[in-house]
Amino acid sequence: MDPLTWTGPLGQILDPALSVIAPVFALAVLVQIVMSVASAGERVVTNPDGTLSSSGGAYGMSRMATKWTGLALVALLAAYIALGAVGGPGLAGIVGGMSQQLLPVWIALIATYALSIVYKRKLGLYGKLFDSTVGMIGFGLVMFWVYAGIMAGVFDWITTHDSLSQVSGMKNKSPGTPLFGAEEGEYAWYLLGGDNLARDVFSRLFKGAWVVVQIAPLATLFAFLAGVTLGLPAGYYGGRLDTVLSFIANLILAFPVILLFYLLVTPEIKAAGIPAIMGLVLFLFPVIFFCVLLNSRYRTQPSVRTPLLIVVLGVMLWGYLSLNTENGYLINSENFKLPGLPTWLDGINPDPSVLLVFVSVVFVNAPTVFRIVRGLALDIKTRDYVAAAQTRGEGPWYIMLWEILPNARGPLIVDFCLRIGYTTILLGTLGFFGLGLESESPDWGTTINTGRQLIRAYVHPLLPPAISLMTLVLGLNLLADGLREESLKD
Amino acid sequence: MGLFILRRLGVMLLTALCLTFVVFFLTNLYPNLEKLAKTQGNFRMSEEQVDTWLSARGYTDNMFVKYGRWLGVAPGWTGTTTEGKEIAQCYGVDTPVEDRPTFCGVLQGDWGFSLVFKDDVANVVAVRLAATGKLMGFVLLVMVPMALIVGVLAGMREGSGLDRSLSTFSIATTATPEYVSGVVFIALLASSKFGLSPVLAEAGWIESKTLFSGSATKAVEDATFANFTLPVLTIALYGMGYIARMTRASMTEVMTAQYIRTARLKGVSFGNIVMKHALRNALIAPFTVIMLQIPWLLNGVVIVETLFNYKGFGWLLVQAAGNNDIELLLAVSVVSVVVVLITQLISDVGYIFLNPRIRIS
Numbered sequence: 001m002d003p004l005t006w007t008g009p010l011g012q013i014l015d016p017a018l019s020v021i022a023p024v025f026a027l028a029v030l031v032q033i034v035m036s037v038a039s040a041g042e043r044v045v046t047n048p049d050g051t052l053s054s055s056g057g058a059y060g061m062s063r064m065a066t067k068w069t070g071l072a073l074v075a076l077l078a079a080y081i082a083l084g085a086v087g088g089p090g091l092a093g094i095v096g097g098m099s100q101q102l103l104p105v106w107i108a109l110i111a112t113y114a115l116s117i118v119y120k121r122k123l124g125l126y127g128k129l130f131d132s133t134v135g136m137i138g139f140g141l142v143m144f145w146v147y148a149g150i151m152a153g154v155f156d157w158i159t160t161h162d163s164l165s166q167v168s169g170m171k172n173k174s175p176g177t178p179l180f181g182a183e184e185g186e187y188a189w190y191l192l193g194g195d196n197l198a199r200d201v202f203s204r205l206f207k208g209a210w211v212v213v214q215i216a217p218l219a220t221l222f223a224f225l226a227g228v229t230l231g232l233p234a235g236y237y238g239g240r241l242d243t244v245l246s247f248i249a250n251l252i253l254a255f256p257v258i259l260l261f262y263l264l265v266t267p268e269i270k271a272a273g274i275p276a277i278m279g280l281v282l283f284l285f286p287v288i289f290f291c292v293l294l295n296s297r298y299r300t301q302p303s304v305r306t307p308l309l310i311v312v313l314g315v316m317l318w319g320y321l322s323l324n325t326e327n328g329y330l331i332n333s334e335n336f337k338l339p340g341l342p343t344w345l346d347g348i349n350p351d352p353s354v355l356l357v358f359v360s361v362v363f364v365n366a367p368t369v370f371r372i373v374r375g376l377a378l379d380i381k382t383r384d385y386v387a388a389a390q391t392r393g394e395g396p397w398y399i400m401l402w403e404i405l406p407n408a409r410g411p412l413i414v415d416f417c418l419r420i421g422y423t424t425i426l427l428g429t430l431g432f433f434g435l436g437l438e439s440e441s442p443d444w445g446t447t448i449n450t451g452r453q454l455i456r457a458y459v460h461p462l463l464p465p466a467i468s469l470m471t472l473v474l475g476l477n478l479l480a481d482g483l484r485e486e487s488l489k490d
Numbered sequence: 491m492g493l494f495i496l497r498r499l500g501v502m503l504l505t506a507l508c509l510t511f512v513v514f515f516l517t518n519l520y521p522n523l524e525k526l527a528k529t530q531g532n533f534r535m536s537e538e539q540v541d542t543w544l545s546a547r548g549y550t551d552n553m554f555v556k557y558g559r560w561l562g563v564a565p566g567w568t569g570t571t572t573e574g575k576e577i578a579q580c581y582g583v584d585t586p587v588e589d590r591p592t593f594c595g596v597l598q599g600d601w602g603f604s605l606v607f608k609d610d611v612a613n614v615v616a617v618r619l620a621a622t623g624k625l626m627g628f629v630l631l632v633m634v635p636m637a638l639i640v641g642v643l644a645g646m647r648e649g650s651g652l653d654r655s656l657s658t659f660s661i662a663t664t665a666t667p668e669y670v671s672g673v674v675f676i677a678l679l680a681s682s683k684f685g686l687s688p689v690l691a692e693a694g695w696i697e698s699k700t701l702f703s704g705s706a707t708k709a710v711e712d713a714t715f716a717n718f719t720l721p722v723l724t725i726a727l728y729g730m731g732y733i734a735r736m737t738r739a740s741m742t743e744v745m746t747a748q749y750i751r752t753a754r755l756k757g758v759s760f761g762n763i764v765m766k767h768a769l770r771n772a773l774i775a776p777f778t779v780i781m782l783q784i785p786w787l788l789n790g791v792v793i794v795e796t797l798f799n800y801k802g803f804g805w806l807l808v809q810a811a812g813n814n815d816i817e818l819l820l821a822v823s824v825v826s827v828v829v830v831l832i833t834q835l836i837s838d839v840g841y842i843f844l845n846p847r848i849r850i851s
Contacts (some may be wrong), residue, residue, distance in 0.1 A: 049745060
């Protein structure tokens, strides 16, 4: 079987068009940038400072050029993807093969966008996102990786080969190489080539996406719960509590992140039980948060509160203990042992190395969230509705969690998006230094770390995870930008 | 003002003490010490041998006593090895009795001995810090002007085409961590098989095989355009986006101010408004951001020095942490913590000096 080219037979028709349109588009963008500074237009517009200037003219023409070549470029790329999804590798080469494998993702994305745009007026802030181009692009990039991660990780759909199995003769082979000795029913190519251990780069890329899509949002959520639980009282009460908590937060923030990772994520520290203790502390915050949240709301209705709290507290405590218990112990170090849940009750058993990475990422992120929440609480506690609640005789936790927190949601949602991106970068950093996750883990950071040894000879195992990480973080940043823009419009 | 700085210095000292104690505690946990004993003694030591090796060198004492020794406020350890030889922390066997000091710690200027580099920690850190200083200097030289120019150009006409393209560019740079941009740069510019270099080499435009070098090891002594560009560019690009966005935000705020409007109504040209009226006020906020960005650069430095094999402070940190070289690691963390705290102090004090509204009241 012949090796695949990047765009296959379809490329013979579309590639020349692409090689014309792409440079023209780049040129048009450049001209537009120059024109926006150099030329005066013909239409009069009002500036934010109340003065007038003119637009249109030469600048307007360059803008039209950018718009139309840009549209043509997008249409062309869509044609590659759509025709590739239909025709597969036979019609459109590697691009077609990938597009065909990603078919469920395309369907999910189109369905999401169609539904969201139809109902966007009924969906609050999420719906408004579809008014901003930047937000839509960002959301698309993020959802692409979310869908791809879930479909590859849970349903095993997108991947073409097992992410760990090695095929002899495929070591460092370039993209599109036919599988050496492929059997019936096996996917016949390594779409993005093989890595230095002869594993399929394409399949590992999407298995790696699953690792990131699982850990990053969840770790950010835990960091937020810890930051909110501590930041609200620090800002609301102030005084000595604030001084102590802020000092501790600044202490953690003064540490270089990489040094902290090196200190926390080593087998020796793990043997000493430090991560287990940190896990015990950090995972306690969600339990406290939800109990206080519900208690402060239903305090005046004991008939509702008591059964509700028993159920919620019971489930969360079980989750808490079960998450922290490893082989029947909460802490299992040489000179100190703390027994946990018995094995038959221990339902949640995450991989210890993943848990370690998770705990350290939460630990690094929580102080920043604390500072943001504290600042917001300091600002909001002077508002009239807080004074009104105080006059009504509401408890301090009710005011913090049901008056201040909902009113701080705008900046917090924006920061949540940015922080998921930052967590993704941190996870990659850990992988890059070979800390925490096992060396055969398909996550992007670890793949970059293993690939960089051979970087000058083989680039193809390295570039896909690098570019994927970039697009995901870029998507999250654009999404946060769109959300910020739309939430400021009210 | 004096009191403010004094109080900040006090908090700084407390923070530095707490942080070094945390590092000290984590590096002195028993499993780490056991590993240390086995690498320094021999790998087949039994548990008792490990214990005697450690207790002869004072490692099994109370954590606070050990920390006091490192600081130089507790007397250094003395002990006898299994062969009956006298050993001590502060002096060798052949030091005359009257010259033997009791204390030897950071306060006495003794930073200890690096087990990995077989040299005094102070020497090792000084050499590597100089190398990183050079790298950081070039990074700041590239990053700050670029970020300010991008930010000011984007912020002077909010919502224009220029603003949109430059803002997208700065978002893209903040979304690209050093290990991604570094890898992409090496692939595109420093690979002899891929990217630009083979094309240029074929055309005869460059003499060497690659346009840039993917390794910066030689740049410590002899930095050239070919071996120093990529590391500098990699760090500068990631740090740049954030400063540019802050500058843009500050610039757009200034451009909507009343005095700018007055100046325009008086007929001052746009160029003059930006250069003479807006710029000075718009640059106060970015100063703080630049100062607070320096500790962030430290992270980038560790990644880039590892990726490009540039033997500086970041590379030292990785070596010390990877080999649990306790005293070296402590010195490294002291230096990085001091950098963080001093830049925070400078940014606070500088903000007060730069901002006339605070300075005069």
